[in-house]
Amino acid sequence: MIQAKNLFFSYTGAPPYVLDGIDLSIHTGEYISVVGENGCGKSTLMRLILKLLKPTSGTIATEARRIGYVPQRNDFSNSNFPITVFEVLNSYRRLLNLKDRDIPAKNLGLVGMSAFSGALMGTLSGGQTQKILIARALIGDPDLLILDEPSTGVDIGSQKEIYGFLKEINRKNRITIVSVEHNLDAAVANSTLIYHLVSGRGHLCSPRQYAEEFLGKNDKDDGHADL
Secondary structure, X not given: OEEEEEEEEOOOOOOOOOEEEEEEXXXXXXXXXXXXXXXXXXXXXXXXHOOOOOOOEEEEEEOOOOEEEEOOOOOOOOOOOOOEHHHHHHHHHHHOOXXXXXHHHHHHXXXXXXXXXXXXXXXXXXXXXXXXXXXXXXXXXXXXXXXXXXXXXXXXXXXXXXXXXXXXXXXXXXXXXXXXXXXXXXXXXXXXXXXEEEOOEEEEEOHXXXXXXXXXXXXXXXXXXXX
């Protein structure tokens, strides 16, 4: 699905590199959480996958038929712009030139937000807004879904619903998920693999290995089990 080989990136085109010799293979059906301290290169890696940036050297290739993207920041929060939930999804359907007019209603149902079709986006909570952005990203049935810190500004109850839904579509629909995460408990509980970035260099490991080596947890700890 995604293959990076000897990938270097710098915003100036010269050292020091934000990403420093990355080699990474992400296979179809994986749920990868990308973790690390601020400034380690997580968001830069996402932008390279989305082809919003070009490598300084090395290569990164994505074989996805269609990519869905859920940004961390959205322009609807605390906005007085009079656009409804339905209009947000329907405008994206039209942008993709999809003929099925039932797609907005279908995708709202997927994330449990059918009752909010006529609500103004600026009136929604953080969790509700995130569900709408996920519903929008799933228009067109992408085989790769990229999320940037999906639990930011989201209450605990909505976090559980969102991660439960992501885990479900990953397992049942084989949608490959790559998620930049600061919510480490959720990353351990839901991912199939974790990619740990430190100073531009990455280490791929299992959630169990990451929990033991970096979080100091073992199988007896259950603090992350419900996220």
